[in-house]
Amino acid sequence: MTLTPAQLVPPFTREIAIAKVRMAENAWNSRDVERVALAYTEDSFWRNRAEIFQGRAAIREFLRRKWDKELDYRLAKELWAFGDNRIAVRFQYEWHDDAGQWYRAYGNENWEFDEAGLMRRREASINDRPIAESDRRFHWDTTAPRPDNHPGLINSPA
Numbered sequence: 645m646t647l648t649p650a651q652l653v654p655p656f657t658r659e660i661a662i663a664k665v666r667m668a669e670n671a672w673n674s675r676d677v678e679r680v681a682l683a684y685t686e687d688s689f690w691r692n693r694a695e696i697f698q699g700r701a702a703i704r705e706f707l708r709r710k711w712d713k714e715l716d717y718r719l720a721k722e723l724w725a726f727g728d729n730r731i732a733v734r735f736q737y738e739w740h741d742d743a744g745q746w747y748r749a750y751g752n753e754n755w756e757f758d759e760a761g762l763m764r765r766r767e768a769s770i771n772d773r774p775i776a777e778s779d780r781r782f783h784w785d786t787t788a789p790r791p792d793n794h795p796g797l798i799n800s801p802a
Contacts, residue, residue, distance in 0.1 A: 653761035654729035661726035664761075665733050669721040670789040677707045685764040692768045714739035718782035720790055722797045724752065731755045736797055738775070738782045746780060747772045 647663050656664070671680045681703050689698050690706070697706065711717060719737035726732070733753050740746045751770035758764045784791055 649761070654757055654759065656726050656728065656731065658723075658726065661731050662723050664731060665721050665723045668733075669719055669735075672719050672721075673717075673789055674787050675711045675717060676787075677704050677711075680707055683763055684766070685758055685762045688763060689765045690767075692766070693770050713741065715742065716740055716786050718784065718786065718790070720782065720794070720797055721753075729757045729759075731757075734797060736782075738780055740777075744777075746775050746777050748775050748779075748781075749773075 647660065652660055652664055652667070668683065671683060674680075681700050684700060684703055686700055687698060688700065688703060690696065690703065692706065695706065697703075714737075717737060717739045719735060721733045721735040724732040724734050731754075733755070735749075735751050735753065737749045738746060739749070749770050749772045751768055753766060753768045755763050756765035782790070782794075784794065
């Protein structure tokens with residue numbers, strides 16, 4: 645079943661929460677700064693690792709810096725829990741730096757949405773682990789969505 649944007653607003657059902665998580669994953673995998681930023685309120689509050697900032701302009705600046713550093717970025721997110729207007733996810737993403745060192749990032753995010761379904765708060769805790777290129781698990785085309793048949797994270801090894 646395909647949900648329309650008008651259906652992707654609080655209060656969330658499990659189906660809506662899963663759809664919002666996948667939509668967020670697909671947007672982030674596009675690495676399209678404008679597309680990603682439009683999912684957040686104008687005054688959205690973010691905590692990302694040790695950085696704390698607010699507003700779409702700051703989100704755009706953050707995303708540009710992030711994807712200038714984290715090359716060949718590929719992300720997988722999964723729903724962890726949800727409530728009326730909140731969603732918690734866990735995720736992993738892989739990237740390499742300009743020296744060719746690959747990393748897998750592990751993290752959790754807490755999201756809060758306004759009545760229109762835009763994210764007004766995002767708090768992310770993330771840890772990076774260096775990996776060998778041969779240990780990578782995410783091999784789909786860069787800037788493309790994760791294929792529907794790609795394994796999820798629930799049963800993935802650390």
